[in-house]
Amino acid sequence: MQAFVDESRRGDTYLLAAAVVELPNLSRLRTRVRGLLLPGQREVHFRRENTARRKFVLARLAEFGARVDIYRTDCRANEERARQKCLIRLVDDLLDVEGRRLVLDTRDERNKHDLLTIRTALGKRARDSHLLYEHADSAWEPLLWIADMVVGCYGLGGDWARRTAPMIGSVQRLD
Structure with missing residues (x-):
């Protein structure tokens, strides 16, 4: 099991999402997702896609069998x-299913916070877990x-949340 992680903030709610992929499906899913690129595009990104394109991409991801677990908590403070609260829970969940790799979208200088949090969450289990973790540029x-x-x-909620429902594995509310 491998997890690919990105984030979003909606008002006072912080959302951490992990696309969870089993090893045998990794290469096939990566190829299919890469096939969604338009000519000249380096990546498919939520903020850069118009409404029709978002709908198309979501429908394709659902067809591909994508699964995403979401961790949410209040971020006012x-x-x-x-x-980090969401990340700790994600690491625990990955360890429960013997996850082997955690890839987070890079946040440049803030990556150090993630690395410290992951090391802390792993604690004495680090060597036994065999969990590899890294940051990567989403373009790659x-x-x-x-x-x-x-x-x-x-x-975004509403119809958009409904469209994601087939892909949502779980939503963990950490408030």
């Missing part, structure tokens, strides 16, 4: 703290696009 990892598109649309 501190967005970074909210992220198409599976990050799944988390981005699903969490972006889910966060």
